Amino acid sequence: MSESVRKMLRAKLVVLGRDNCGKTALCVRFITRRFIGEYEHKREVTYRCQKIVDKEAIELEILDTVNKECVGPAVSSLESSIKWGDGFLIMYSVTDRSSFEAVSRLKRLIDHVKQTLGIPTVIVANKCDMENGRVVRTDEGQALALDLRCSFFELSVAEDASAVEAAFGQLVREVRQEFQRHLLAMDKRSRMLQMRHALKNKLTRSKTMQW
Numbered sequence: 012m013s014e015s016v017r018k019m020l021r022a023k024l025v026v027l028g029r030d031n032c033g034k035t036a037l038c039v040r041f042i043t044r045r046f047i048g049e050y051e052h053k054r055e056v057t058y059r060c061q062k063i064v065d066k067e068a069i070e071l072e073i074l075d076t077v078n079k080e081c082v083g084p085a086v087s088s089l090e091s092s093i094k095w096g097d098g099f100l101i102m103y104s105v106t107d108r109s110s111f112e113a114v115s116r117l118k119r120l121i122d123h124v125k126q127t128l129g130i131p132t133v134i135v136a137n138k139c140d141m142e143n144g145r146v147v148r149t150d151e152g153q154a155l156a157l158d159l160r161c162s163f164f165e166l167s168v169a170e171d172a173s174a175v176e177a178a179f180g181q182l183v184r185e186v187r188q189e190f191q192r193h194l195l196a197m198d199k200r201s202r203m204l205q206m207r208h209a210l211k212n213k214l215t216r217s218k219t220m221q222w
């Protein structure tokens with residue numbers, strides 16, 4: 012297969028997290044570079060945009076979810092959003108401990124739905140501009156991300172557009188790496204099948220000659 016065919020041209024990203032942690036603000040900041048304070052947002056929205064990450068273009072679909080619990084009636088809709096996605100950005104607010112506690116539950120659900128570990132996932136701690144209202148320390152976020160084997164960014168969507176870009180950039184990078192790993196595994200499998208087929212043919216031929 013040629014190099015151009017093997018490049019990942021589009022990716023589907025899902026933004027998850029408790030209500031009010033800043034998911035919509037994050038998506039809008041990434042797409043438009045603007046911070047808009049308030050949103051009427053009680054339904055899921057999929058944004059489409061083209062971005063350059065590491066000098067390569069990629070078409071992104073970004074699903075901005077509404078807060079859903081990992082248990083109860085909302086879980087099946089959450090599961091179908093997870094099935095749809097290639098990469099995940101789990102967000103919490105440093106001013107809301109319950110949003111931090113939801114991160115592990117969401118990660119466990121991703122692993123369960125995808126039935127594999129190592130799914131590209133970035134954890135974003137938002138609202139670090141609100142130092143006075145902080146209830147989750149930076150080192151707690153870092154430790155959780157290390158434990159869950161995810162990349163970690165603490166930022167303020169309100170104040171830092173570049174940090175938002177860096178978090179999404181990292182997620183795209185991880186999704187691309189996963190895509191390459193998947194292609195390699197497929198190549199390996201197809202080479203093994205070819206070898207098995209050739210061996211079977213050889214055996215059949217030698218048996219025919221013996222007779």
Ligand SMILES: Nc1nc2c(ncn2[C@@H]2O[C@H](COP(=O)(O)OP(=O)(O)OP(=O)(O)O)[C@@H](O)[C@H]2O)c(=O)[nH]1
Pocket residue numbers: 028029030031032033034035036037047048049050052053076077078137138139140141166167168169170
């Ligand atoms: N101070 C501060 N406020 C923020 C920041 N990011 C978002 N907000 C505010 O937090 C509130 C919630 O932001 P949203 O983007 O609507 O949060 P959401 O997670 O999409 O919320 P739901 O739609 O309820 O799921 C809004 O009032 C935002 O202006 C930030 O970095 N700093």
